[in-house]
Amino acid sequence: MEDKSKIPLTAAEMSGLWTQFMNDSLAVCVNRYFLETVNDEEVRPIIEFTIHTAKRNITIMQDIFKKDDFPIPMGFTDQDVNPKAPKLFSDTFVLTYLRHMSILAMQASGGVLGLVTRPDVVTFHKSVLNAGVELQDLTRNLLLKQGTYIKPPYITTPDAVEFVKQTHYLSGFWGKKRAVTSVEISHLFFNVKTNAIGKALITGFAQIAKDKEVKQFFVKGMKLAQDHIDIFSNFLKEEGLPVPMSWDANVSDCTSSIFSDKLLMFHIAAMNASGIGNYAMAMAASPRRDIALKYASLIPEVSLYAEDGAKIMIKKGWLEEPPQADDRQELIQGH
Incomplete structure (x- = not known):
């Protein structure tokens, strides 16, 4: 055996x-x-x-x-x-x-x-x-x-099972838009919430980071998170639905050194990666074209921001390398 x-x-x-x-x-x-x-x-x-x-x-x-x-x-x-x-x-x-x-x-x-x-x-x-x-x-x-748990919005319970009868169900740019589905609401709400948490976290990190380039990177991230919060919140507001609260007031005025800049950068890199995954899932679950394409346009923004972060980490010698496949070309040329 x-x-x-x-x-x-x-x-x-x-x-x-x-x-x-x-x-x-x-x-x-x-x-x-x-x-x-x-x-x-x-x-x-x-x-x-x-x-x-x-x-x-x-x-x-x-x-x-x-x-x-x-x-x-x-x-x-x-x-x-x-x-x-x-x-x-x-x-x-x-x-x-x-x-x-x-x-x-x-x-x-x-x-x-x-x-x-x-x-x-x-x-x-x-x-x-x-x-x-x-x-x-x-x-x-x-x-x-x-009493501090923020629940997703409530919507009316359906009266009966319905099937989609018209292709305008997929539209979102011209003509009458259909109301957002419960699935779309869930993803929009979750992505507002995660960006709000991310913005508060990165605000605190910007205050305590010591490296000037790292600070600038975090300030850029604060703006990016707020832009995305506004975009997703507007979809909810158009339907008269509530949006999650901001967490900015939960960050103190502390500027002392708490975590190494290396740790701060890795943490935000990990959250960027999960954010890209969340947007991809939300895009796949959103049949309404304007919502799906908005996610599609935001994924490259987060990817480019993440790339900027990776470049800083490489430059500073902070990016620990995960396991890699053998470079066959290098092995062949080396013999």
Whole structure:
């Protein structure tokens, strides 16, 4: 019988583990700082749960890497955080941020589970998914209890099952536009909300970043996020639907050094990547042409912004390289 512990890691398994390691090492740093600055005793145990989960994940991944003679990523360490720095974000924003991180964790682990096959890696990513669901439950329940959970809009319940009868269902540029569907509302609402969270986060990062080029990059990101908030909000407002609140007021005036510029840049790069994925899903789920094409036009904007960030990270020597395929041409020419 085949020894399944000796099966080499596939590219998908390497990718999933490497990315998870980077994200968990970042989560430990960020949440260590949150734990030092939190005032709300109901939020504290959720931060502790997040730290415990990330540290457990790191230990499991280190064991897998060692067993496979895979170089353990550097990720982020104590050098990338100053836990004793003043408070930058409100406790309510921290709770909302953790809820957003749980959504990203569920999306990522669910996607990886569709590609991995080695039993120990499958078991690990299942545990990541379960922890993401638990964090989602913990944050949702506390936000609801405290009255700070922002729900998507309510719409009228349909009277009966209907089928589309006219092609104007797809139109959106000329003539009468149909009302937005519940699916389109969900994506528009979610993308306003994620951009609002992203804008508040990047505003705080702009205040504490030390490198001038990094600061300018974050200021550009603040404007980009606000532009996208306005675009998606207008679609909702045209239907008389409410839009999510801004989180800008939840950022303090702290300018102390809290996180390394390397950590700040990686964090925003990861959020840019998830934002592009969200827009692509929303575009595919929006039959109305004006909405779908708006998403299509915004994806390149975010992609170019992400590219600017990658160039800064490469220039500063901050971009840790994920596993790559062998360059056959280089190997051939080198012999």
